[in-house]
Amino acid sequence: MTNTITTYIEKEILNSPDTQLTDQDDLLGSGLVDSMGLMRIIAFIEEEFGIAVPPTDMVIEHFMNIEAISNYVLKRQTIDG
Amino acid sequence: MNFSWPKEYTDYRERVIEFAKKELNDDALIQRDHEGIFARDLWDKCGKFGIQGLGAPTRYGGSHEEVDILRAAYAMEGLGYGCKDVGLTIALNAHIWAVQMSITLFGTEEQKQKYLPKMASGEWIGAHALSEETSGSDVFNMKMTAEKVDGGYILNGEKRLVTLAPIADVAVAFANANPKVGKWGVTAFIVDKTMQGFECQPVQHKMGLRTVPLGRIKFNNCFVPEENRLGKEGAGFSISNHSLEYDRCCILAGKLGAMARQLDEAVAYAKSRQQYGQPIGNFQAVSHRIADMKLRLETSRLMLYKMAWLKKNDKPAMLEAAMLKLHLSEAYVASSLDAIRVHGGNGYLTDFGVERGLRDAVGGIIYAGTSDIQRNIIAKFLGL
The missing domain is CATH 1.20.140.10 (Butyryl-CoA Dehydrogenase, subunit A, domain 3)
Structure with missing residues (x-):
């Protein structure tokens, strides 16, 4: 899952396949991912992992880095069944 | 694929058109447009008909059991067709969707009980306070701050180009509660006219849509209790x-x-x-x-x-x-x-x-x- 998310962000959001993100790289605070990028990431994880991200969950703690996104997806998969 | 609408929706839309043609088109529109006057009486008629109620479920004073965006959009198309006062339809939609719907979607039970019935009936008018002098298109790069204090937040800043600001009873206002994380610290608050330091400014004149008032809102050491934060910190x-x-x-x-x-x-x-x-x-x-x-x-x-x-x-x-x-x-x-x-x-x-x-x-x-x-x-x- 983490690799899938990382690849998507590097290729589709950053448009830079040569970039190598770590799980801890600050995506939002650093400005690497802007608000539109976040919306695209949310659309991607919803489709890819079969979850629904409620609007109330769109906060920095869930999307600040790849590790946080992966943990959030796992949590939603448990909730959504 | 099916392009037809359910009869319930088309019937409601027809009722909206009939209401708008009969009740909302008066001879004073050209004069109101010239002078920039908001028709509160027409707003109240809309409240009685249930237009504002489209943005809240019946348990909070809304006009239908649940908010239905398809029904609402179709009805609003009918309202825009029947009502020649485009400023009024803009005012209604800004109030219903930017303010009321934010509370419907993100509010706590207490917030919904307190604010939605008055807004859904049209008794209270809501404003969505987002833009600032230096943050227009770059809207989340805002200067307005929300300092965390015991029991709530202190808001300081000024919003501009706010639809309905000069006559607002309540506003959903956006301020940064954690500037260290930039736009991700932007947080929403429900601020009402009973709170000190919430100052609605006079009407600003504009090219069109003159029948809906537009203006500034100042937040001057405005204390907002914790229970009036809308959603989580950073959910702005x-x-x-x-x-x-x-x-x-x-x-x-x-x-x-x-x-x-x-x-x-x-x-x-x-x-x-x-x-x-x-x-x-x-x-x-x-x-x-x-x-x-x-x-x-x-x-x-x-x-x-x-x-x-x-x-x-x-x-x-x-x-x-x-x-x-x-x-x-x-x-x-x-x-x-x-x-x-x-x-x-x-x-x-x-x-x-x-x-x-x-x-x-x-x-x-x-x-x-x-x-x-x-x-x-x-x-x-x-x-x-």
Whole structure:
């Protein structure tokens, strides 16, 4: 899952396949991912992992880095069944 | 694929059109537009009919069991068709979708109980306080702060270009509660007129939409209790984004209705106005212009219905919202100019009521994300 998310962000959001993100790289605070990028990431994880991200969950703690996104997806998969 | 609407929806839309034609079109509109006067009496009539109630479930004073964006968009199209006061329809939609719906979607039970019934009835008027002097298109780069204190937050800052600000009883206001994380610290608060330091400023005059007041709101050491924070800290982006998608859908639905009315009026005029011994609609220079108006109307309509369907089904709609906002608002400007051309000299006269359409339309390519910002969003979604 983490690799899938990382690849998507590097290729589709950053448009830079040569970039190598770590799980801890600050995506939002650093400005690497802007608000539109976040919306695209949310659309991607919803489709890819079969979850629904409620609007109330769109906060920095869930999307600040790849590790946080992966943990959030796992949590939603448990909730959504 | 099914392009038909359920009878329940079409019946409701017809009732809205009938109500709007009968109750909302008075002889004072041209004067109100000239002087920039908001028709509170018409607002109250809408409240009694249940228009404001479209943005809340019945248990919080709404007009239907649950909020249904498809029904609401279709009804708003009817309202825009029947009501010639476009400023009033903008005011209603700004209140319902940007403010009321934010509370419906993100509010606590206590917040819903406290605010929604008064807003759904029209008794209280709500404003969405987001833009600032130095943050327009870059809206989340705001200066307004929310300092955490014992029991709540202290808000300091000033919002501008706020629809309904001069007469607002309550506002959903956005401030940064954690500037260290930039825009991700933006948080929403429900602020009402009972709170000290919440100051609504006088009307600012503008080119069009003069019947809906626009102005500034100052927050001067305004203490907002913790229970009035809307959503989590840092949820400002999500709240704004979601409510704006509803807002765009229904504000644009009102404009779609206005475009349909504009088209009907242009066709009627082209059939009745005689030049060179025949109706001007016989001349292709006129009829082709009206054909273009029809094309803009129908393409806008398809995009709007799709957008409403996506929202109704909880599907992502940021791209579709951007495309709809761009297309429909630009189409409304183009068709409004065409309507003036069809009406010739009469179209240029204020008393004829056609030129007001163009002035009212122009705001749409600026507010709630300019046309160029919509193009940016579309391009981003294409990976550019």
